[in-house]
Amino acid sequence: MSFSVKILGSSSAAPVFNRHHSAQWLTLGERRFLIDCGEGTQTRLQKMNCKAGKISRIFISHLHGDHFFGLIGLISSMHLFRQVGELHIYGPKGLDEILKMQLKYSETLLGFDLRFHPTNPDASEVLFEDSKITVSSFPLQHRIPCTGFVFKEKPKPRRLIKDLLPRNITLQEIALLKNGQNVMKENGEIRLKNDRLTLPPSKSHSYAYCSDTKFDPSIVEHIEGVEMLYHEATFTKEFEDRAKQTFHSTAEQAGKIAQMSGVQKLLIGHFSARNKHLKPLLDEARRVFPETYLAVEGERFVLEE
């Protein structure tokens, strides 16, 4: 299943240096999800050829403006383009009230069904699952209620080596093989030996999103072993006190979390307006965790094409 993340914006607080506020476009097979939706996200989507009308679920981490001020505009434009169907929004309590009030004063009756699902800032919860993926939230320690998100492909079936299968195999027997079992004869002998007829499942991809958060090793239990991790890195180490005070992280701390969680790849973002140049942040994180990349807008990180 295709699995990729496109960065639409990764600027913290004030949008400067042509960088924009947090927003990421996720492609998980046929699914198009959005994580966070800072001001101007609809314009970023247009510029990056991401069709807003395809978004089925939006995940908002918290109610600081740089993570959600673009949501009402995106919803309004989806309405203008007469999208039908459902749009699911997952975010902190209060977000629905904010959206509803703005729709009320503009006398907008949406052409689609907007379904709001409040997130829980105090405990990990499954937000959504279907036959192939699971999306969970978990608490982040920030100044206001905030959650991270984990997007996981479910374990996949073993892959059949079709050329080796007998012609008279039944669907039930195929299911057993895919599930890792041998197919037995009535007399208890093995009829079809699993490890001869199948290959291991292809990899199940996973991605975790952690913005905004102070340095908090307690999140490791929620993101352990994910393939790719986005972790905020608002400041360089030089501003570690400032990071602590504002419940943000340094690039080094992001690297430490990546290391402790055993992830394969780390993306850092949510860059402070102090950082005109981002290389110092990248260098700092790489000293702790070499497989670090800048989540710069326009970049696309592909786990499976």
Added chain:
Amino acid sequence: MSFSVKILGSSSAAPVFNRHHSAQWLTLGERRFLIDCGEGTQTRLQKMNCKAGKISRIFISHLHGDHFFGLIGLISSMHLFRQVGELHIYGPKGLDEILKMQLKYSETLLGFDLRFHPTNPDASEVLFEDSKITVSSFPLQHRIPCTGFVFKEKPKPRRLIKDLLPRNITLQEIALLKNGQNVMKENGEIRLKNDRLTLPPSKSHSYAYCSDTKFDPSIVEHIEGVEMLYHEATFTKEFEDRAKQTFHSTAEQAGKIAQMSGVQKLLIGHFSARNKHLKPLLDEARRVFPETYLAVEGERFVLEE
């Protein structure tokens, strides 16, 4: 006094073709005002070198998102940059509630004094005046409560011809001359003849902003004789029915209002996403009112430099 209008955005509804939502930056002497504040206005301000921190008053015409979704982001950024003092916002009832709710959930205690002044959608009112200017609102006919705005320099004093003034002239006498009066001797004779010592006042500039509105000649009484008029021209004549239905105007109708109001210059904007090219709108308005210009973002219309 310097008097100019810079267009930050003039796209209606959905932002397309690299055009952005409605926002205008007004320079009136030392004053910096903003009219409407569509999503992304803070970014437009940055790109056009307009310092957001200098804005003292913001005028919001109505609560359709393309006219105010950028306001909360602009206010948040002003807060981050620790602007002190006051920011006055004039707009429809409800806008304060929307802003307050978003500030509440983000737990933002603004570093400056935000003062909200509700506009009256049913009658013309003076919103603000100081020694040099007056700002008024007047009702526009749109789908939801909406007002236009008129910015007027007050009449100026007559200009003294300094070389001709006697050395012993008093401040009181100067005030009389500036006010158009002669200075009399005690015996009733003229001591200083006004029309010999003064020149007519320099011109008082004025600008009216009308967006969004159906074609409505009843607004003429409020904008009659202004020097420059911005009037929405969402559609071409071909879509006159659509304009009527959505309480918008065509370019021809904007031209008619300009003609009926005896203005000197017409700016048209609020272009529909139907109009990739704007020349048809310009041509249509110019057939009725030749002094028409496109309020395209980046353009600056100067009444006095």
